[in-house]
Amino acid sequence: MPDQISEKTIARLCLYKRILGELEVSGVETIYSHELASRAGLTAAQLRRDIMAVGYFGSPTKGYEIAGLQHSIRVFLEGKNTGTSAVVGVGNIGRAILAYMGLETSSVHITACFDQDPAKIGSVIYGCRCYSLDELSYRCNQYNIQSAILAVPAGVAQLVAEKLVSCNIRGIMNFAPIQLQVPENVFVENINLAVTLEKVHYFARK
Amino acid sequence: MPDQISEKTIARLCLYKRILGELEVSGVETIYSHELASRAGLTAAQLRRDIMAVGYFGSPTKGYEIAGLQHSIRVFLEGKNTGTSAVVGVGNIGRAILAYMGLETSSVHITACFDQDPAKIGSVIYGCRCYSLDELSYRCNQYNIQSAILAVPAGVAQLVAEKLVSCNIRGIMNFAPIQLQVPENVFVENINLAVTLEKVHYFARK
DNA sequence: GCTTGGCTGTGAAAAAATTAACAATGTTAA
DNA sequence: TTAACATTGTTAATTTTTTCACAGCCAAGC
Secondary structure, three states, rough: OOOOOOHHHHHHHHHHHHHHHHHOOOOOOOOOOHHHHHHHHHOHHHHHHHHHHHHOOOOOOOOEEEHHHHHHHHHHHHOOOOOOEEEEEHHHHHHHHHHHHHOOOOOOOOOEEEEOOOOOOOEOOOOEEEEHHHOOOOOOOHHHHHHEEEEOOOHHHHHHHHHHHOOOOOOOEEEEOOOOOOOOOOOEHHHHHHHHHHHHHHHOOO | OOOOOOOHHHHHHHHHHHHHHHHHOOOOOEOOOHHHHHHHHOOOOHHHHHHHHHHHOEEOEEEEEEHHHHHHHHHHOOOOOOOOOOOOOOOHHHHHHHHHHHHOOOOOEEEEEEEEEOOOOOEEEEEEEEEEHHHHHHHHHEEEEEEEEOOOOHHHHHHHHHHHHHHHOEEEOOOOOOOOOOOOOEEEEEEOOHHHHHHHHHHHHO
16 A cells, blocks of 8 residues: 555545455455456446555456455455444434444444434434444444444534544534534545435436 | 537536525625635636526625525526426435435425335435325426436436437436436436445545 | 735646556467 | 457556636725
8 A cells, every 4th residue: 555545535535345256255256457347337448447556456358256355455445453333322323323234244343322302312223323422432442433424413413523522433424414523533424315315316417 | 698508507507506505604895806716616717617508797895795696596597497307216325315315405396206115105204205106207297307316226317218218308417327328418427435434435546 | 096815716736446457367279 | 270350458648627726806994
């Protein structure tokens, strides 16, 4: 891993990893760049370029070994470290994420969820125990939580985000439609479903 | 609207529109490019460049008029036409989207939802009536549905997508973790929550 | 009335991302 | 053995996106 790998490349590597996992289950052993690229909705050139980043080498005649490539990407993305993630705010979105991630086979484990509603605290939601936000710090240590899915109402999102940061969480998947103010060493991915739908709707009419 | 406006610019315009709507409610009248950019998490230069696309002009001393700019973006994005959208597949994700969009004030109306589960068909879910997929074509005409939020299991996503296309839907927000095969005049936005979480988790450790 | 100052609009420059192109490779088939 | 072929890895070219930088503007202060 020589120089800076772009965020887009990282995102695509995550996607390749997932697809390779599916292929492995279905018993395929090798795959050509254009085949894998097609499954990812990308071009072969781009895929090969991305794979340069992880330092894996395919064969000009067989293509890529599924297991080998998957392993290389995994090592590159995960390293030795493997913390977990948590859902913060168990409303509609939070619950949907918990249910979805329970089904999907992801390398990122969601080990806990947090809410302030006493009716939820202590219950198990889609296999995940719900804790009070007051316990955030303690549970982050207990479960080695390094990233969070922030799905609280917009009005309290900034406050909760600061709490996350103070608990040493350095990655936030933010569903609240506001721009979080966080230190620059904290990575924030904003997911604004209303805005995305609007974009899709725009292009539906083009 | 002279030449080609990029997808990224469209996405940002949608975001500006939303922020301007909030500002309008809070009674602000004008705003400078750097202020609006900051709320969007972008640079002032980029915002000004985006605004070139919609053909609105601010004042060097007052900045942008909230109402005027919002109107220009709205006209640019929506034109005269205003179809609606629908949720297809009312599982956990589908329900969460319905609940979320019911709260959020979006210019895109979700007028119907579809499922194949007889227990859901006929019921009203978060204010939205649920129809059988067999009625898709009829209801698309009735409600002028132009885009869809596809939240069905991966196994049937391709089949359902083809049905959407045959009903003249030209924009799909796809939550199924597969690459949909659709004609090139159909816009697809893939939302892969598991992959996105993995990316966030990666950067949380950098 | 003049000057100052901060902002917009935009061409030009820079940076980033994607695509093209091709030498090197190694397997297959004749 | 040798020729043909499809694919990889990688450099170079291209395209796209972002940022810079500054002329022009207009209100405010003197």
